[in-house]
Structures are given as C-alpha cells and as structure tokens.
Amino acid sequence: MADGIVVRDLNAWFGNAHVLHGIGVTIAPKAVTAVIGPSGCGKSTFIRCLNRMHEVVPGARVTGSVRVEGLDVYAPGIDPVQVRRKIGMVFQKPNPFPTMSVFDNVVAGLRLGGVRERSVIDEAAERALRQAALWDEVKDQLGKSGVSLSGGQQQRVCIARALAVEPEVLLMDEPCSALDPIATAKIEELILELRSTLTIVIVTHNMQQAARVSESTGFFLLGELVEFDVTRQLFTNPRDKRTEDYITGRFG
C-alpha cells in the first residue's frame, strides 16, 4: 500500500475558473513537505483538496484522485467527514472557537466526534497541548476563553486542537503569517518535533521557512506544479527556469 500522500491528475475549479491543472505528486510519509509559490497560484486550493475542504466553497469542484495513507479520498462512498478526521488542518489566521474555553477548544474534535469519557478527554488535551508546546503556558488558564490568548498562543491552540484527534497528516496553510518572529520560531520548532510522527504539508510564503523546516518542496505557479524536489536541491539547483526566477526573486 502506498503510504504518504499520492495525488494524480488533480484539477480544481471555482465555478468556471480552473485553478489547479493536472497536479501529480507523491508526498513522503512522516516528513515535512513545503508548498511555495506566488500569491494566487493555488497553494491553498491544493492543500484544501487533500482533505476535501475545497468542496465546502459553493460552486467549487474537483476531479482526479488523492490517496492519503492508503485511503482513497475521492472514492465514491467516502464521507468527507471521515477524511477530515484523519487529516488535521491549521489555517492562516488563528481561529479558536470564541464561545469555548481553551480546554474545550482543544478537545472540540473529540467531544463533537462523540467521545465522552472524562479521562480520555483530559489525557488527550494534555498530550495535544504538550505537543503544541503550550501546556506550560496555559495549564493554569484552561478555563479562559480561547480568544483571550495572544495570537501565537491562539495558533498553537489551533494546532493542539488539530492534534488532539490524532491525525495521520497535518496540513498547515501559512500558519505563521499572522504571527511575530518569536511565535513563528516556536511553531517551526514544533513542526520539527512533530515530523517524526506525522506527515506534514505546509504552505508558506517564506522561502527561508521552507528551507528550514521541510525535506521536500513543491513550487506552484498559475495552478501548475512546476517543480517538486528535495528542498535543498530545489533551492540550490532548480531544474526549471521559472523556479529559479522565483527563488532568486526575479519573478514578476
């Protein structure tokens, strides 16, 4: 069985706008893969196709196939809910649920997924918060509203929330773009720690970040995957002229 994420001939539309063109790529398991490219090139759309979040937008459409850790995501009869349980997602702007406390935010996925046992929930919360390097900072304010924390803390609550359901894959869409450098450094550290247990795909605008955290990188342009390679290779010795233009800042 193919592990990791295998994408074949993936196309995506918003209404009539064709925004992803025949993407094919194999993403290694238990590693960090970065997705880079100029604004509007389809990075977000691409990772949202991996956990079937793309179809949430009215009028959006997908064709092609995606396999995630052996699960055929777009096979008939597959419930998107089942896919998204397996795949956690962290968004650009921290989005904790404002009506819930920090604790309730972290365990929201478990609770709403039907887990009732107090001990299981408590354990999962602590584990996820520790993984997100937040436990020591918030263990005394678990009852506080999720929106009362700082931006960086909120984003780590969101990461903990995604980790609490023990996903096999974590998708991150520019998780640091709303954060200051210190908070960014924390999250990068976190990514490096998580990579031994999870398959991580991270979209970023920041090429240094991609270079720091990822093993492989994909470069998107105008809805196409121009180049996909080992990160060091891609940044030092790109095969495609367009990639080179982009990483040397000669683009646009």
Next chain:
Amino acid sequence: MAVVAAVPRVEAQAAPRNLGDQVLRLVLRAAALTLVLLVLAMVVSMVRASWPAMRAFGWRFLATSTWDPVAEQFGAIPFVYGTLLSSLLALLIAVPLGIGAAIYLAELAPAWIRPPIAFLVELVAAVPSVIYGLWGIFVLAPLLRVWVQPALGKTLGFLPLFQGPPYGVGMLAAGIILAIMVVPYITAVSREVLLAVPTSQREAALALGATRWETTRIAVLRYGRSGLVGAILLGLGRALGETMAVTMVIGNRPEVAVSLFAPGYTMASVVANEFAEATSDLYLAALIEIGLLLFVVTVIVNALARLLVWSVGGPVKAVRE
C-alpha cells in the same frame, strides 16, 4: 512505493452522506417551508372565509358606501376612504419630520448625541399602539377640541376641510396619532438609507468646498432618493394597517366626510370593532373581505418599499424597523 494503478476520475459533490446532515437539512427546510405555507394559508383561508361576501356583492363591495349590518348591505368605501385619508394626513406630518430627523441623526448631529437620540427613536416605535390610543383619548382629543380645532375653524374655516363642530376625536386626531406612530419607522429606515450612502460621495462634495448641509443636499439625499421613497412607503404600510390607536380616536362612524373634524372609520378599525360581534355569516365574510383588502394593499406597498430600500443598501441586510 507502490504505483497507483488505475486513476479514477471522480467528481466530488457536496451532497450530505451522513444521516445527521440529512435530518438537519430536512428540519431546516421544513422550518422555511412552514413560513411559506403560513403565508399561503393566510391568503387561502381569508379568500375562503370572505367568499360569501365576494359572491354576494362582487366588485360593488368596493364601489358602494352603505354599511348596514341589519339590512346586510355592505360597501367598503367609507373604510377605504378613511384609511387613505388618515394615512395621507399622517404622512403629510411624518415625512418632513422623519426625514429631517434622519438627516440630523446621520449627517448633521454631533457624534456624541446620535446614539441616545437613535435609541429614543427606537423607544417611540416600541410604545404599544393601545397606549398611544389611551393618550389620544385623554390628552390629544381634548387638546384638539378645546384649542386646536376652534383656532383652525376661525382661521381656515372657509376651507371645507376645517368645518363642523369640534369633537376632538375624528379624522384629524387619527392622522396626528398615526403620524406620531409611523414617524420613528420613517426616521429609522431613512437613517439606514443615508448611512448606506458611500462616504466617497460625501467627500467629493466636501472637497468642492460644500458645507455640511450642501453636502447632504447635493450628494447624500440625491444618492439615497429611491431608498428614502422606500422608507416613506414602509411608513405608509404601517399607517394603513395600524389599528388600536386609530380605533380609539377616529370616532368610528362609517361616513365619507370632507371635514377633518368629522368622525371617520378605517378598514383596520372596523374589523377591530365589529369582528367579535358579527352575528351573520355574510357580515363576518364582509369584514374578512375588508381584512383581505388591507392585506393585499399592505403587501403591495411593502413589496415596493423593500425593493426601493434594497436598491440603496442591498438585500442581504434585514431592514431594521
């Protein structure tokens, strides 16, 4: 790494697969359908209940002015006349006040004074109709009888509008009380319309050296014109259907009189007064037909008003009333 042999082309749809989703979808749709069916049932039940009167009188119902329950002769003219006249009178007073107040609240007033006044206007709209009626009977009507009507009679008495004995209660009282009641609606909706005018319009005029008032006149009012007409129509819709306060001060006599001092009757108030004691089926049917007529008229006025208000602010936001 195994190769993916066959690549299936699958179109993903957003159709819910899960039972909970399907149930919730049904429940939500049922709630919306309930609303639709309710309005439908309203029309059907009223048409059915007024059918005897429609059959007995046909269009004559709208063209005759006898209202005689004993002889079972029913014509709606006095009520239509009373409704239109009292509403017209109300708008005559309420439109300048309402739009003036809206201009003040949206354009000219100092910022700190706007929220409290807007809140007071909301409260004016929140006072129950029956309390306006109570006030109308015991304060407004005596005031009119003792001071206003004699004075009007002396100065403008050559006009048929201001002739006849001063009763206090009557068309004039109804018009004034209606004006008081609809003016907060006109103010509130006009204010929303004015606030929806883009700032760039104002800045363009201010940059030309216009004063605040000139800016209001040439940029804001002109831009929001159709919305303001909508606001007035919303006020008209309220005035046409307002019941209790009018019933308490209009005098309740089914006559067509020119004088504003004379008692009159409106569609809403005849239903309010006579419905519970309508003994014969035909009588009841005639009253329900008046209700149906009122329904149709207010629906048309309101639909027009919404379209006009939407033309400025857009349809998504509900009109605050």
Next chain:
Amino acid sequence: MTPRARRGVNVLMSWLAALAAGLVVLPLLMIFAFLLWQGASAVNLDFFTHLPKPVGEVGGGMANAIVGTLMLLALAAVLGLPVGILGGLYLAESRDRRLPWLARFLADVLNGVPSIVIGIFAYSVIVLPMRRFSALAGAFALAVIMLPIVVRTSEELVRLVPASLREAALALGIPQWKVLLRVVLPTARAGIITGVMVAIARVAGETAPLLFTAFGNRFWHQGLDQPIAALPLQIFAYAIAPYDDWHRQAWAGALVLIGLVFVVSFAARLATSGRFTGVR
C-alpha cells in the same frame, strides 16, 4: 450666494433638522410624563394581586391580565422561536435554489402585514375549528407576528459568524450538522437572544390580534383552550369604558405594560453590547 449666506443656511438647516428630531421624540416624553402622573397612583400591590372588580366597585387590579400576558408571550415563544431560529439558520446556510429567496421575501412581506389581519387568520384557523376563543389562538397570532422578526435577525447573525470558524470545525472532521448546531449557532447566540427579545417586546403590546382570539377574560384563565385576559386588551376595554376608576386603572396598566416593553428592550440592548466578544 455669499459664503456668509451659505454658512447661514447651513446653520439654519442644522437647527431645523435638530428640531425635527426633537419633535419625533417629544411625544414619547409627553406620554411617559402622563403615564407617570395618571398611572403611578393606581399601581399598588392590589393592582398586581387582585382581579378586576365589577362595575361600580372601586379598587381591584389586573393580576389576571398580567399573568395572561406573560402566559401568552411564553406560549407564543414556544410556538414561534424554534421555527424562527431554524428558518433563519436555513436562510443563512442553505444552498437551495429557490426556497431561500421565496422564504426571505415572504418573511419581509409577513413583517409588513397588519397585526389585525394576522388576528383574522388566527381566528379562521384556530377559533373557528375549535368553536371558541382561546389562549392558544392568541398565542398563535403573536407567534406569527414574531416569526419574521426572529427569522431575519437569526439569519443576519448566523451570517456574521466568520467562515473561518466553520472551516476550522469542518477540518476537524465534524459533520456539517454538528458544526451548525454546536459551533455556528452558539457563536451567534448572544445576537439571536437579542433578536428574540426585540420580537417579544414588539408583540407584548399587541392588542388588535388578540381581540377575537384570546378575547380577554375578567377572571383567571381556565386553560389554554379558554379565553384569557391580556394586559393590552384590558387597557383597551378600560380606556373606552365610561368610568373614572377604570380610566385610572387603564393608565396604571399602560404604565406596567410600557415598563415591561422597555425592560425587555433595554435587556436586549445590554445583551448585544456586552456579549459580542469574539465575533467580528
């Protein structure tokens, strides 16, 4: 026009507009003053605890009408709120083609229908088949009046819930229905409560639709299928009666009614100003 004249016009128009605003709120102050002057003396313990006295006897109260109004409001809320809130949720969330448009339009239409017409409707669908006036018919009429207000405010507030929250919840693998009921609706809750209170304040003073549905009752109610007293009905009946003592009671009733309406309106306002944290 000279600049001076233009400035003069500007000042004049500002004053005229201020005057208009003053005249709009003046009746409120007059009515309030009168209510206090005429009604305050009759608002005493008896008023809240006694039944109305027969004609000719001085004293008595409106206890039955106060309880009746509260019961009618509660029953109307039970009938109207679930449909209203779910309907609003539907309007905000559904991707159906025609029904949302139609329902939204009809909600606005219904909002403009005079309440007396809704009274006729309640009469023909509830009073006629049951062959008697009843609390149920009155509450039904009030519920129909509340419905469009609740539907439209709920819709507006559910729309205000940021899409990012929905996405966060969906991405956790939570089914759509749970996302709506457990994340979206609670986030919009404070605003919806405000909308509900505004709707209740609006129908609390309604008289016309109760005239031939709830009908009124000089005694305690005897069940939901029986006529029931209501404060606005009682005020109306006493206002048009020829007895001074009844007039005094009508003013007192009006004072209590307006107090009820204003308290609910104020509460609604507080609910929005305080609890909206987090939703932008």
